[in-house]
Amino acid sequence: MSETIILMENVNKWYGQYHVLRDINLDVAAGERIVICGPSGSGKSTLIRCINALESHQEGRIVVDGTQLSDNLKKIEQVRKNVGMVFQHFNLFPHLTVLENLTLGPIWVLKQSQQQARDTAMQYLERVRIPDQAGKFPGQLSGGQQQRVAIARSLCMNPKVMLFDEPTSALDPEMVKEVLDVMVNLAEESGVTMLCVTHEMGFARQVADRVVFMDQGSIVEQNTPDAFFDHPQHERTRHFLDQILH
Numbered sequence: 001m002s003e004t005i006i007l008m009e010n011v012n013k014w015y016g017q018y019h020v021l022r023d024i025n026l027d028v029a030a031g032e033r034i035v036i037c038g039p040s041g042s043g044k045s046t047l048i049r050c051i052n053a054l055e056s057h058q059e060g061r062i063v064v065d066g067t068q069l070s071d072n073l074k075k076i077e078q079v080r081k082n083v084g085m086v087f088q089h090f091n092l093f094p095h096l097t098v099l100e101n102l103t104l105g106p107i108w109v110l111k112q113s114q115q116q117a118r119d120t121a122m123q124y125l126e127r128v129r130i131p132d133q134a135g136k137f138p139g140q141l142s143g144g145q146q147q148r149v150a151i152a153r154s155l156c157m158n159p160k161v162m163l164f165d166e167p168t169s170a171l172d173p174e175m176v177k178e179v180l181d182v183m184v185n186l187a188e189e190s191g192v193t194m195l196c197v198t199h200e201m202g203f204a205r206q207v208a209d210r211v212v213f214m215d216q217g218s219i220v221e222q223n224t225p226d227a228f229f230d231h232p233q234h235e236r237t238r239h240f241l242d243q244i245l246h
């Protein structure tokens, strides 16, 4: 097995009095593809947002690529350089073109030249199959195209880890497949470590090495997709699968 790239040890988090993450232990190997699923409000988004310090945790340890997350801004920046994130609602800059959305980070954060950043951006736009949209503004694109731009934008930063927070749940049904196809391709060809919160169970079966099931702030069960779907161990998992698969 590859080396550990993300380690969460006894992580607890509260929103005020509300105990949202309960003693989370998760060890992710470099290159591993993990799908996180569970009922609404079970803490899935919060868990992955803790990995790039969009949320802070109060107890336990999170180590990403050898850097332990703490309040130290330098450490947070270091982790964020290695971790890309794709959100439900794309989060593109509306006043910048697609190409400018892609080159902004590489130029300002990675200190790439304009030319280098543009070349890389065009390569990734080819990869997500929308090179012809480079000069448009996000509002001129469909939701599926915007999400593919968001994926390409993350890739331009050359992350070691990609976090996906329900990347298809804000899309019209006909656009879900085009985004999932890009993600499948990414999983199969890039070797990037992926953690994906999604209810797309076909995607989980196709690409995940491991499916993690959360309920009420805890990891209840985790297994390979086949074992998870065909032989769920816990009643809560069976109940969840019954609801989403039927």
Ligand SMILES: Nc1ncnc2c1ncn2[C@@H]1O[C@H](COP(=O)(O)OP(=O)(O)OP(=O)(O)O)[C@@H](O)[C@H]1O
Pocket: 015, 018, 020, 038, 039, 040, 041, 042, 043, 044, 045, 046, 047
């Ligand atoms: N910033 C916040 N302040 C207070 N409570 C929050 C905050 N963010 C989330 N919560 C609450 O924490 C719980 C877990 O939220 P989270 O978004 O992590 O769950 P989730 O499993 O991703 O849910 P969903 O599938 O509906 O997106 C929910 O009850 C939510 O209302």
